[in-house]
Amino acid sequence: MTSDSGGMHINYFAPYFNHLHFQPSDKDIEVFDNIKKLTRKLGGRNITDLVHLDLTKPELGLIQDRKSHLPQFSVSIFFR
Numbered sequence: 001m002t003s004d005s006g007g008m009h010i011n012y013f014a015p016y017f018n019h020l021h022f023q024p025s026d027k028d029i030e031v032f033d034n035i036k037k038l039t040r041k042l043g044g045r046n047i048t049d050l051v052h053l054d055l056t057k058p059e060l061g062l063i064q065d066r067k068s069h070l071p072q073f074s075v076s077i078f079f080r
Contacts, residue, residue, distance in 0.1 A: 011039060011044055013040045023048045026050065027053065
């Protein structure tokens with residue numbers, strides 16, 4: 001994903017699920033500014049601050065074998 005396209009998914013879906021809170025995350029911090037800009041422009045009231053998340057970092061305990069296929073898009077939903 002390039003920095004000019006970051007934030008499109010979350011800013012599209014968030015208004016349809018206004019009873020949920022969305023917290024975007026990405027490996028590439030270069031997309032953060034664009035996600036923030038789109039969120040402000042589109043009024044994403046249920047979108048919280050971004051989190052830098054790199055699934056390839058061994059300290060997360062997610063990757064056992066570097067040759068494994070990594071997800072390109074992931075969604076985590078937490079209910080209270």
